[in-house]
Amino acid sequence: MISQWRLRSIACIFAGFALAGPARTETIRVAVGTQDTTINCAAGGLLIRELNLLEKYLPHDGKYKDASYDVEWKNFTSGAPITNEMVAGKLDFGAMAEFPAALNGVAFKKAGKNSLFIAVLSGSVKGSGNGVVVPAASPVQSLEELKGKTISVPFASTAHGMLLRAVATLGWDPEKDVKIIAQAPEVAGSALQSNQIDAHADFVPFAELFPFRGFARKIFDGAQAGVPTFHGLLVDAEYADKYPEVVVAYLRAAIEANTLLSAEPEKYSELIAKVTGVEAPVDYLFHGPLGLQTRDLTWKPEYRKDVATAVETLKLLKRTDSGLDLDAFITDKYIRAAFKASGLDYDARLADYGSLPLVAKDAATGKPITATKRVAEIWLKDEPLVRHYSTPESALKALAAFDKAGKPARAIYAQDHQLGVKLLADKAWFVVSPNGQIDAFLLREDADAFAKKTNGSVKDFEAANLAAQSSHSAAK
Template structure:
């Protein structure tokens, strides 16, 4: 009897040990990021650098004894992230609508499934993608590119933009232009040496190349009126096994989004430090009234963008068949993350506004009310950007700032038509007889405004001189 009791106790001990061993599971959380694609920052770079994922990963219930193996891998585009996911080396991936759709197709071909679980940043208008030309080019708009060679990263979201833009001109993409494939790291030097006549690209290169002085933006994605975004995907089997981890990842992204909104200058500098993409360009996207909106909700326009991407991929023969968008795009996890973070998903879903600017004019002290008239100046060695109610106020302020021996990092202006943020030294301006100054991306847009409302079309130096001469 005693022997039987000892044997039972031994079995209980072994069983208890096995249970503890099983509970002490190591769970991998492997995330593929694109650091230089700066509008993925709130799902990748910031989450990693601020260790936000560690903050939200579950630590109770079935995860009480879990050890997390967090792996971050950085890539320059979405395709290699998809390859790593298919190979079982990544669980999450951050990429744009086009490569994200290709991710879904590739998983199905491999007998697996991925889920598009969130948007991170995007534009229902299409801003973010764009077309640039060498700085010395005489080309002023896409209409001037007929018969010319245009490079683009093939099967990227900017490739889709280029095809839409060509279609809008009524051109045949196989006859009226020559499209070649070229990654941004190759296109930059090619633009500098005038080896290509134009280049279409995704975030942030249509702004980064002009900022660095060797290119000029002649087409913005908003002109094609086709929504675009970057977001996050997860392996469907992983999400089914670890739904709480997926929600935790999205809670971390929501916090990163909040932090960037509260201190855009600070985190623009952090992104610059990690990526080499200048803070002035990061702020162009992530600051108030930015070029894109950071939006983690599945707006109908973003769902439509996924469907359009899949159809375009079929046209490009990059996909043999489509996939069911309704089952591929999943809002289940992001809704749970919003709820867990105390935020209202439905209210965010209905909100289409740019990140608002709540500020007073740095000179007059007046409340800034019209977002399309706003201009901003970032002064070297100042932690915060100065805001102005109008472009003319900002242009006047330049003289005072420079007289104080300070250096201007950048001047921003909002496009009077579309409301997108512009680099001031790249913009065209119209100065009305009243002294009011309006900014525009394209010269032809400025000319149309001047013809309709009166005024003189000026480049940045001309606008600055005209405003100062009137004082």
């Protein structure tokens, strides 16, 4: 007969099994706040989502052996609402520029929590990407001419920071010498078309998108301010501490998206256009070779310093009275791990400041393009790939032939001679030198100065095009 003690012991063992049950499968949420229309964030959101790249890297071994994932995507038009949802625990990751990211860190701090700035996505150590536009018919050619005028800008954005720095450089009082009002880009587009504002300052892609659509003209590029700008990725610190492998997986997906963009910029510019409505030629302006910004996931010292500047500027704006421990807020731990897991050299990329290189042959001569300072490009309608030319003269001659053959251009690009940034050529100024050389400029004042130095003449795109054809005919 089994003793009462033995029966009680067996009962306790079975009760323990019943309570423990089978091993539980944990469902891990991966909730990401993206900014699809802020197209330089594409490698950190839109492409990962559309190409299902995150699922490819999420861990399923070790402590994640029995885990399942609930991947959630939410799209926003700016960084502030992403921060609100991250602080509320509704999002784990967020993509935004340095100014809203600084506010993100402060907001988490006020809530008794922490966020981490874990990677750069795309930016410019020169400042390109932010810009100021005026209505297409405005006589204004430079920022200096906007004294006493009304300029709208999304408040607390990276473009707001650029505008304040530019105003300070001019020696203006931002509260007396210019009227700066808050306006989202979707509102500013209509305001520009109806001449309700004198100018609008904005971030990627609007300073290029509005001119491309024909109702605005760019008069100031962030590169003139010389202050870096970028967008990057943040994560809830508690989440990162609990699921570090998931954070690394997310960054590995971003690395692959970046690689795909580099390999086939036209193809993925079309995808970005399909999702966002931002036309593919504008997407290519950023993501193609020699692009307006550089996709770079490493923490350049200039970007770290830019975050510190953002915090100080936000204090001056009285948008925050709190500082940030930037050594704790900015971390390269996860992106370094992602680079290593992807077989890439983080330190080599960190030291590389080059934009996406152009490896191409001149479409006119078939010879490799070795010098890129004067490169021009044509994207014809109904052609999947952009044609590259060593010089604007060569591109404009080819353009005339295409027009004659009934092959309209979808977009024409040129490199700014002064600023070194990529331009929409049909919105640029050109200097035609006595020897027939043609150079592109964003700013009329830069073109005027160069023309004076070289005894050249300043022309708009149409006039430069005619000059190229005349030169070509004379050469015959």
